[in-house]
Amino acid sequence: MSVGKVISKQNFRSFLWHAGFLAFAQNFMDIDTVIPAMLVEAGGTPLHIGLMAAILTGGSSFTQIIFAPLVSNDRFKKKYLLLGINSRILSLIIISAILWRTASDGQSNILVFLFIAITIFAVGGAFANVSYTDILGKTVNQESRKKFFSSKQLLTSIVVLFSAFLASRVLNMEAYPQNYAMMFVIGFIALTIASLGFWRLKENIPSKLRITGIRHYFEVMKAELKSNGRIKYFLGFINTQGIAISFLPFVILYAKELYLTGSADTGKFLIFKVIGGVLISMVILMFSKFTRYRLLLYLNVILTISIPLILLLIVNNPPFWLLFLLGGLVFSIYSITMNGVLLEISGDDNRTIYTGLAGAGNIVPALFPLVGGWIIKTFGYTEFFIVYMGIVLLAFYFIYKLKCLK
Numbered sequence: 001m002s003v004g005k006v007i008s009k010q011n012f013r014s015f016l017w018h019a020g021f022l023a024f025a026q027n028f029m030d031i032d033t034v035i036p037a038m039l040v041e042a043g044g045t046p047l048h049i050g051l052m053a054a055i056l057t058g059g060s061s062f063t064q065i066i067f068a069p070l071v072s073n074d075r076f077k078k079k080y081l082l083l084g085i086n087s088r089i090l091s092l093i094i095i096s097a098i099l100w101r102t103a104s105d106g107q108s109n110i111l112v113f114l115f116i117a118i119t120i121f122a123v124g125g126a127f128a129n130v131s132y133t134d135i136l137g138k139t140v141n142q143e144s145r146k147k148f149f150s151s152k153q154l155l156t157s158i159v160v161l162f163s164a165f166l167a168s169r170v171l172n173m174e175a176y177p178q179n180y181a182m183m184f185v186i187g188f189i190a191l192t193i194a195s196l197g198f199w200r201l202k203e204n205i206p207s208k209l210r211i212t213g214i215r216h217y218f219e220v221m222k223a224e225l226k227s228n229g230r231i232k233y234f235l236g237f238i239n240t241q242g243i244a245i246s247f248l249p250f251v252i253l254y255a256k257e258l259y260l261t262g263s264a265d266t267g268k269f270l271i272f273k274v275i276g277g278v279l280i281s282m283v284i285l286m287f288s289k290f291t292r293y294r295l296l297l298y299l300n301v302i303l304t305i306s307i308p309l310i311l312l313l314i315v316n317n318p319p320f321w322l323l324f325l326l327g328g329l330v331f332s333i334y335s336i337t338m339n340g341v342l343l344e345i346s347g348d349d350n351r352t353i354y355t356g357l358a359g360a361g362n363i364v365p366a367l368f369p370l371v372g373g374w375i376i377k378t379f380g381y382t383e384f385f386i387v388y389m390g391i392v393l394l395a396f397y398f399i400y401k402l403k404c405l406k
Contacts, residue, residue: 007202011139012148014197016155021194023156027167027270028187029092031056032248032327034167034180035118037266040256041176042102042110049253050373051115053246056122057365076203077131084128085195091121092188099181135201137343147285149336154285157278157332163190164274168267179263224354230345231354236398238338239364240391241297244304245334246369247388248273248327254311254381255320269324276328284336293337293344297399300333304392308385341402364391 029035035056036049044052071080094117102110140148170186171179225231252269255261261269284296307326311318346354368391375384 005141007139007204008141008144011135011201012144014200015136015140015148016152017197017200018194019152019156019197020159021190021197023159024163025187025190025194026156026160027163027274028170028183028190029121030167030270030273032273032331033252033266033270033324034171034183036249036252037256037263038099038176038180039111039114040253041180042114044111046250046253046373046376047370048111048373049249050369050371050376052118053249053369053372054366055115055119057242057246057362057369071130071134077134078198078201078203081128081131081135081198081201082195084124084126084131085191085198087124087127088121089188089191089195091117091124092184092191094120096181096184096188099177099184102177133339133342135203136339137346139201139203149340151285154278154281157274157281160274161271161278164267164271168264168271171263171267176263228345230402233398233401234341234345237297237341237395237402238362240393240395240398241301241304241334242362242365243368243388243391244300244330246365246372247304247307248324248331249369250372250376250384251307251311251320251323251327253376259317259320261320265320269320272321272324273328273331276325277332278328280329280332281336284333293341294399294402296333296337297341297402298396300330300337301392301395301399303330303333305389308389312382312385 027034031053036044036052039048039052071077095114098110098113098117136148167183167186170182173179174182252261252266255265255269303326307323307330310323342354368388372384372388375387
Protein backbone atom coordinates (compact mmCIF):
# COMPACT_ATOMS: atom_id res chain seq x y z
CA MET A 1 0.00 0.00 0.00
CA SER A 2 1.46 3.34 -1.00
CA VAL A 3 1.86 6.26 1.37
CA GLY A 4 0.04 9.47 0.47
CA LYS A 5 2.32 12.42 -0.25
CA VAL A 6 0.47 14.65 2.22
CA ILE A 7 0.85 12.17 5.09
CA SER A 8 4.45 11.41 4.13
CA LYS A 9 5.34 15.12 4.14
CA GLN A 10 3.51 15.80 7.42
CA ASN A 11 5.16 12.88 9.19
CA PHE A 12 8.53 13.83 7.70
CA ARG A 13 8.16 17.22 9.39
CA SER A 14 6.78 15.75 12.63
CA PHE A 15 9.71 13.36 12.94
CA LEU A 16 12.10 16.25 12.28
CA TRP A 17 10.33 18.36 14.96
CA HIS A 18 10.91 15.58 17.46
CA ALA A 19 14.50 15.12 16.29
CA GLY A 20 15.29 18.82 16.64
CA PHE A 21 14.08 19.24 20.21
CA LEU A 22 15.42 15.81 21.18
CA ALA A 23 18.79 17.03 19.91
CA PHE A 24 18.55 20.06 22.17
CA ALA A 25 17.73 17.80 25.11
CA GLN A 26 20.45 15.32 24.22
CA ASN A 27 23.38 17.34 25.53
CA PHE A 28 21.74 17.74 28.91
CA MET A 29 21.37 13.96 29.29
CA ASP A 30 24.21 12.75 27.04
CA ILE A 31 24.98 9.09 27.67
CA ASP A 32 28.62 9.39 26.56
CA THR A 33 29.68 12.35 28.68
CA VAL A 34 27.12 13.84 31.09
CA ILE A 35 25.66 10.67 32.63
CA PRO A 36 28.98 8.83 33.13
CA ALA A 37 30.61 11.99 34.52
CA MET A 38 27.68 12.40 36.91
CA LEU A 39 28.05 8.81 38.09
CA VAL A 40 31.79 9.22 38.67
CA GLU A 41 31.06 12.38 40.69
CA ALA A 42 28.52 10.36 42.70
CA GLY A 43 31.18 7.76 43.56
CA GLY A 44 30.87 5.43 40.58
CA THR A 45 33.59 2.87 39.75
CA PRO A 46 34.56 1.19 36.42
CA LEU A 47 31.95 -1.47 37.17
CA HIS A 48 29.28 1.19 37.61
CA ILE A 49 30.24 2.79 34.29
CA GLY A 50 30.10 -0.63 32.64
CA LEU A 51 26.65 -1.29 34.10
CA MET A 52 25.45 2.14 32.98
CA ALA A 53 26.74 1.59 29.42
CA ALA A 54 25.16 -1.87 29.34
CA ILE A 55 21.77 -0.51 30.37
CA LEU A 56 21.79 2.50 28.04
CA THR A 57 23.11 0.74 24.93
CA GLY A 58 22.82 -2.98 24.25
CA GLY A 59 20.81 -3.83 27.34
CA SER A 60 17.92 -1.52 26.56
CA SER A 61 17.90 -2.64 22.91
CA PHE A 62 17.75 -6.27 24.04
CA THR A 63 14.39 -5.61 25.71
CA GLN A 64 12.91 -4.89 22.27
CA ILE A 65 12.43 -8.63 21.80
CA ILE A 66 9.91 -8.46 24.67
CA PHE A 67 8.12 -5.41 23.31
CA ALA A 68 7.95 -6.45 19.66
CA PRO A 69 5.11 -9.05 20.01
CA LEU A 70 2.93 -6.61 21.95
CA VAL A 71 3.46 -3.81 19.46
CA SER A 72 3.11 -6.09 16.42
CA ASN A 73 -0.36 -7.24 17.43
CA ASP A 74 -1.81 -3.73 17.34
CA ARG A 75 -2.80 -2.36 13.94
CA PHE A 76 -1.54 1.10 14.86
CA LYS A 77 1.51 1.88 16.97
CA LYS A 78 1.28 5.57 17.89
CA LYS A 79 0.04 5.03 21.45
CA TYR A 80 3.04 2.83 22.23
CA LEU A 81 5.37 5.47 20.85
CA LEU A 82 3.83 8.09 23.15
CA LEU A 83 4.01 5.75 26.15
CA GLY A 84 7.70 5.17 25.54
CA ILE A 85 8.72 8.81 25.20
CA ASN A 86 6.60 9.86 28.19
CA SER A 87 8.44 7.26 30.29
CA ARG A 88 11.73 8.89 29.31
CA ILE A 89 10.37 12.33 30.20
CA LEU A 90 9.32 11.07 33.63
CA SER A 91 12.72 9.50 34.28
CA LEU A 92 14.53 12.80 33.65
CA ILE A 93 12.56 14.68 36.27
CA ILE A 94 13.13 11.79 38.69
CA ILE A 95 16.92 12.01 38.17
CA SER A 96 16.80 15.75 38.73
CA ALA A 97 14.77 15.31 41.93
CA ILE A 98 17.27 12.73 43.22
CA LEU A 99 20.16 15.13 42.63
CA TRP A 100 18.36 18.09 44.25
CA ARG A 101 17.61 15.97 47.31
CA THR A 102 21.23 14.87 47.46
CA ALA A 103 22.26 18.51 47.56
CA SER A 104 20.01 19.11 50.57
CA ASP A 105 20.53 16.00 52.74
CA GLY A 106 23.53 14.22 51.16
CA GLN A 107 21.92 10.78 50.97
CA SER A 108 24.53 8.04 50.54
CA ASN A 109 22.57 5.53 48.46
CA ILE A 110 22.17 7.87 45.49
CA LEU A 111 23.64 5.39 42.97
CA VAL A 112 20.83 2.90 43.54
CA PHE A 113 18.11 5.46 42.80
CA LEU A 114 20.02 6.90 39.86
CA PHE A 115 20.31 3.47 38.25
CA ILE A 116 16.58 2.86 38.70
CA ALA A 117 15.81 6.13 36.89
CA ILE A 118 18.42 5.41 34.21
CA THR A 119 16.81 2.01 33.60
CA ILE A 120 13.38 3.63 33.13
CA PHE A 121 14.97 6.09 30.70
CA ALA A 122 16.66 3.31 28.71
CA VAL A 123 13.74 0.88 28.59
CA GLY A 124 11.31 3.67 27.66
CA GLY A 125 13.52 4.54 24.72
CA ALA A 126 13.74 0.93 23.57
CA PHE A 127 9.97 0.54 23.83
CA ALA A 128 9.40 3.70 21.80
CA ASN A 129 11.95 2.67 19.17
CA VAL A 130 9.94 -0.38 18.09
CA SER A 131 6.94 1.81 17.23
CA TYR A 132 9.12 4.63 15.89
CA THR A 133 10.79 2.37 13.31
CA ASP A 134 7.49 0.85 12.21
CA ILE A 135 5.66 4.19 11.80
CA LEU A 136 8.60 5.81 10.05
CA GLY A 137 8.94 2.92 7.61
CA LYS A 138 5.22 2.88 6.76
CA THR A 139 4.47 6.59 6.56
CA VAL A 140 7.56 8.21 5.03
CA ASN A 141 8.04 7.36 1.35
CA GLN A 142 11.05 5.20 0.55
CA GLU A 143 12.60 7.77 -1.78
CA SER A 144 12.56 10.28 1.10
CA ARG A 145 14.15 8.07 3.75
CA LYS A 146 17.85 8.63 3.09
CA LYS A 147 17.13 12.35 2.77
CA PHE A 148 15.24 12.14 6.07
CA PHE A 149 18.05 10.38 7.93
CA SER A 150 20.67 12.77 6.55
CA SER A 151 18.47 15.84 7.21
CA LYS A 152 17.68 14.56 10.67
CA GLN A 153 21.35 14.01 11.45
CA LEU A 154 22.30 17.44 10.11
CA LEU A 155 19.48 19.20 12.00
CA THR A 156 20.24 17.38 15.22
CA SER A 157 23.96 18.02 14.91
CA ILE A 158 23.45 21.77 14.41
CA VAL A 159 20.99 22.00 17.31
CA VAL A 160 23.23 19.83 19.46
CA LEU A 161 26.17 22.11 18.65
CA PHE A 162 24.21 25.11 19.92
CA SER A 163 22.98 23.32 23.03
CA ALA A 164 26.45 21.89 23.72
CA PHE A 165 27.74 25.36 24.50
CA LEU A 166 24.72 26.02 26.72
CA ALA A 167 25.17 22.67 28.48
CA SER A 168 28.83 23.45 29.03
CA ARG A 169 27.85 26.76 30.66
CA VAL A 170 25.30 25.04 32.91
CA LEU A 171 27.88 22.46 34.03
CA ASN A 172 30.19 25.29 35.12
CA MET A 173 27.53 27.44 36.82
CA GLU A 174 27.29 25.32 39.95
CA ALA A 175 29.14 22.49 41.65
CA TYR A 176 27.97 18.87 41.77
CA PRO A 177 25.14 17.92 42.23
CA GLN A 178 23.29 21.18 41.52
CA ASN A 179 24.79 21.53 38.03
CA TYR A 180 23.66 18.05 36.97
CA ALA A 181 20.23 18.53 38.54
CA MET A 182 19.73 21.65 36.43
CA MET A 183 20.97 19.80 33.35
CA PHE A 184 18.24 17.17 33.67
CA VAL A 185 15.52 19.78 34.31
CA ILE A 186 16.39 21.42 30.99
CA GLY A 187 16.47 18.01 29.33
CA PHE A 188 13.01 17.27 30.75
CA ILE A 189 11.56 20.49 29.30
CA ALA A 190 13.12 20.02 25.86
CA LEU A 191 12.07 16.36 25.60
CA THR A 192 8.51 17.29 26.55
CA ILE A 193 8.42 19.79 23.66
CA ALA A 194 9.95 17.15 21.36
CA SER A 195 7.12 14.73 22.17
CA LEU A 196 4.60 17.13 20.58
CA GLY A 197 5.88 16.01 17.18
CA PHE A 198 4.70 12.46 17.87
CA TRP A 199 1.18 13.68 18.72
CA ARG A 200 0.92 15.03 15.12
CA LEU A 201 1.88 11.75 13.43
CA LYS A 202 -0.64 10.12 11.09
CA GLU A 203 -0.86 6.35 10.58
CA ASN A 204 -2.71 5.35 7.45
CA ILE A 205 -1.40 1.82 6.91
CA PRO A 206 -2.48 -0.75 9.53
CA SER A 207 -0.15 -3.65 10.34
CA LYS A 208 -1.30 -7.07 9.12
CA LEU A 209 0.98 -9.31 11.14
CA ARG A 210 -0.63 -10.96 14.17
CA ILE A 211 1.29 -12.79 16.92
CA THR A 212 -0.86 -15.33 18.77
CA GLY A 213 1.65 -16.12 21.51
CA ILE A 214 5.28 -16.48 22.52
CA ARG A 215 5.66 -19.73 20.58
CA HIS A 216 4.23 -18.18 17.43
CA TYR A 217 6.49 -15.17 17.88
CA PHE A 218 9.63 -17.28 17.90
CA GLU A 219 8.32 -19.31 14.96
CA VAL A 220 7.89 -16.09 12.99
CA MET A 221 11.39 -14.93 13.91
CA LYS A 222 12.82 -18.31 12.91
CA ALA A 223 11.00 -18.14 9.57
CA GLU A 224 12.33 -14.63 8.93
CA LEU A 225 15.87 -15.77 9.68
CA LYS A 226 15.50 -18.60 7.15
CA SER A 227 13.82 -16.56 4.42
CA ASN A 228 16.11 -13.52 4.65
CA GLY A 229 19.79 -14.44 4.70
CA ARG A 230 20.84 -10.84 5.24
CA ILE A 231 19.34 -10.61 8.72
CA LYS A 232 21.98 -12.90 10.28
CA TYR A 233 24.76 -10.71 8.87
CA PHE A 234 22.92 -7.64 10.14
CA LEU A 235 22.88 -9.23 13.61
CA GLY A 236 26.58 -9.94 13.27
CA PHE A 237 27.16 -6.32 12.35
CA ILE A 238 25.35 -4.86 15.36
CA ASN A 239 27.13 -7.33 17.67
CA THR A 240 30.53 -6.09 16.52
CA GLN A 241 30.28 -2.48 15.36
CA GLY A 242 27.48 -1.94 17.89
CA ILE A 243 29.85 -1.90 20.86
CA ALA A 244 31.24 1.41 19.55
CA ILE A 245 28.33 3.37 21.01
CA SER A 246 29.30 2.29 24.54
CA PHE A 247 32.99 3.18 24.29
CA LEU A 248 33.09 6.93 25.01
CA PRO A 249 31.88 6.56 28.64
CA PHE A 250 35.04 4.56 29.26
CA VAL A 251 37.09 7.36 27.69
CA ILE A 252 35.44 9.74 30.19
CA LEU A 253 36.39 7.34 33.01
CA TYR A 254 39.94 7.09 31.62
CA ALA A 255 40.28 10.88 31.49
CA LYS A 256 38.89 11.37 35.00
CA GLU A 257 40.95 8.62 36.64
CA LEU A 258 44.28 9.24 34.93
CA TYR A 259 44.12 12.97 34.14
CA LEU A 260 41.65 14.22 36.79
CA THR A 261 39.42 16.04 34.31
CA GLY A 262 36.49 18.04 35.71
CA SER A 263 33.09 19.40 34.67
CA ALA A 264 34.67 22.05 32.43
CA ASP A 265 36.54 19.33 30.53
CA THR A 266 33.35 17.28 30.22
CA GLY A 267 31.69 20.27 28.56
CA LYS A 268 34.57 20.60 26.09
CA PHE A 269 34.46 16.88 25.27
CA LEU A 270 30.74 17.23 24.58
CA ILE A 271 31.33 20.13 22.18
CA PHE A 272 33.97 18.26 20.18
CA LYS A 273 31.74 15.20 19.96
CA VAL A 274 28.96 17.37 18.55
CA ILE A 275 31.30 19.10 16.06
CA GLY A 276 32.22 15.68 14.70
CA GLY A 277 28.55 14.84 14.24
CA VAL A 278 27.86 18.11 12.43
CA LEU A 279 30.77 17.67 10.01
CA ILE A 280 29.96 14.12 8.96
CA SER A 281 26.22 14.82 8.72
CA MET A 282 26.83 17.72 6.34
CA VAL A 283 29.04 15.55 4.14
CA ILE A 284 26.54 12.67 4.05
CA LEU A 285 23.64 15.01 3.29
CA MET A 286 25.55 16.65 0.41
CA PHE A 287 26.39 13.30 -1.16
CA SER A 288 23.34 11.27 -0.05
CA LYS A 289 22.34 10.47 -3.65
CA PHE A 290 25.73 8.98 -4.43
CA THR A 291 26.81 7.44 -1.12
CA ARG A 292 25.97 3.79 -0.39
CA TYR A 293 25.54 2.43 3.09
CA ARG A 294 28.38 -0.07 2.56
CA LEU A 295 30.98 2.69 2.14
CA LEU A 296 29.75 4.42 5.31
CA LEU A 297 29.83 1.14 7.23
CA TYR A 298 33.44 0.41 6.26
CA LEU A 299 34.50 3.96 7.06
CA ASN A 300 32.90 3.75 10.48
CA VAL A 301 34.82 0.62 11.44
CA ILE A 302 38.10 2.38 10.59
CA LEU A 303 37.15 5.45 12.62
CA THR A 304 35.99 3.28 15.54
CA ILE A 305 39.31 1.45 15.75
CA SER A 306 41.32 4.67 15.53
CA ILE A 307 40.07 5.94 18.92
CA PRO A 308 41.57 3.23 21.18
CA LEU A 309 44.58 3.03 18.86
CA ILE A 310 45.39 6.69 19.60
CA LEU A 311 45.05 6.03 23.33
CA LEU A 312 47.47 3.10 23.06
CA LEU A 313 50.02 5.03 21.00
CA ILE A 314 49.86 8.36 22.87
CA VAL A 315 50.26 7.49 26.52
CA ASN A 316 51.18 10.96 27.81
CA ASN A 317 48.52 13.65 27.43
CA PRO A 318 46.40 12.05 24.68
CA PRO A 319 44.38 14.49 22.52
CA PHE A 320 40.97 13.96 24.13
CA TRP A 321 39.46 16.65 21.89
CA LEU A 322 40.35 14.52 18.85
CA LEU A 323 39.01 11.34 20.44
CA PHE A 324 35.62 12.92 21.10
CA LEU A 325 35.60 14.49 17.63
CA LEU A 326 36.11 11.00 16.18
CA GLY A 327 33.49 9.68 18.61
CA GLY A 328 30.99 12.15 17.16
CA LEU A 329 31.77 10.90 13.65
CA VAL A 330 31.31 7.28 14.73
CA PHE A 331 28.04 7.87 16.57
CA SER A 332 26.50 9.89 13.72
CA ILE A 333 27.45 7.42 10.99
CA TYR A 334 26.16 4.52 13.08
CA SER A 335 22.85 6.32 13.72
CA ILE A 336 22.32 6.97 10.01
CA THR A 337 23.38 3.54 8.75
CA MET A 338 21.80 1.40 11.48
CA ASN A 339 18.26 2.64 10.84
CA GLY A 340 18.75 2.84 7.08
CA VAL A 341 20.00 -0.74 6.75
CA LEU A 342 17.20 -2.05 8.98
CA LEU A 343 14.60 -0.37 6.76
CA GLU A 344 16.33 -1.72 3.65
CA ILE A 345 16.26 -5.37 4.71
CA SER A 346 12.72 -5.34 6.19
CA GLY A 347 9.20 -4.76 4.88
CA ASP A 348 6.09 -2.94 6.13
CA ASP A 349 4.52 -6.02 7.71
CA ASN A 350 7.57 -7.48 9.43
CA ARG A 351 9.39 -4.32 10.54
CA THR A 352 8.50 -4.64 14.23
CA ILE A 353 9.68 -8.26 14.17
CA TYR A 354 12.97 -7.17 12.63
CA THR A 355 13.31 -4.44 15.23
CA GLY A 356 12.75 -7.07 17.91
CA LEU A 357 15.33 -9.32 16.26
CA ALA A 358 17.80 -6.45 16.15
CA GLY A 359 17.20 -5.84 19.84
CA ALA A 360 17.59 -9.52 20.71
CA GLY A 361 20.76 -9.58 18.66
CA ASN A 362 22.37 -6.90 20.85
CA ILE A 363 23.94 -9.57 23.03
CA VAL A 364 27.56 -8.43 22.75
CA PRO A 365 26.76 -4.67 23.07
CA ALA A 366 24.70 -5.53 26.17
CA LEU A 367 27.40 -7.61 27.85
CA PHE A 368 30.56 -5.91 26.64
CA PRO A 369 30.32 -2.80 28.89
CA LEU A 370 29.97 -5.06 31.94
CA VAL A 371 32.89 -7.22 30.81
CA GLY A 372 34.80 -4.07 29.88
CA GLY A 373 34.39 -2.63 33.37
CA TRP A 374 35.68 -5.91 34.82
CA ILE A 375 38.66 -6.01 32.41
CA ILE A 376 39.65 -2.45 33.36
CA LYS A 377 39.34 -3.18 37.08
CA THR A 378 41.22 -6.50 36.84
CA PHE A 379 43.83 -5.96 34.11
CA GLY A 380 43.82 -2.33 33.02
CA TYR A 381 42.91 -0.07 30.12
CA THR A 382 45.44 -1.48 27.62
CA GLU A 383 43.91 -4.95 27.67
CA PHE A 384 40.44 -3.43 27.42
CA PHE A 385 41.40 -1.41 24.32
CA ILE A 386 42.90 -4.48 22.62
CA VAL A 387 39.80 -6.64 23.21
CA TYR A 388 37.58 -3.80 21.99
CA MET A 389 39.51 -3.40 18.72
CA GLY A 390 39.49 -7.15 18.12
CA ILE A 391 35.69 -7.32 18.30
CA VAL A 392 35.17 -4.26 16.07
CA LEU A 393 37.50 -5.66 13.38
CA LEU A 394 35.08 -8.58 12.89
CA ALA A 395 32.52 -6.09 11.57
CA PHE A 396 34.38 -5.94 8.24
CA TYR A 397 33.22 -9.49 7.41
CA PHE A 398 29.56 -8.88 8.26
CA ILE A 399 29.47 -5.62 6.30
CA TYR A 400 30.86 -7.42 3.27
CA LYS A 401 28.18 -10.14 3.52
CA LEU A 402 25.36 -7.63 4.06
CA LYS A 403 25.74 -6.34 0.48
CA CYS A 404 23.97 -3.04 1.09
CA LEU A 405 23.05 -1.75 -2.39
CA LYS A 406 21.29 1.51 -1.51
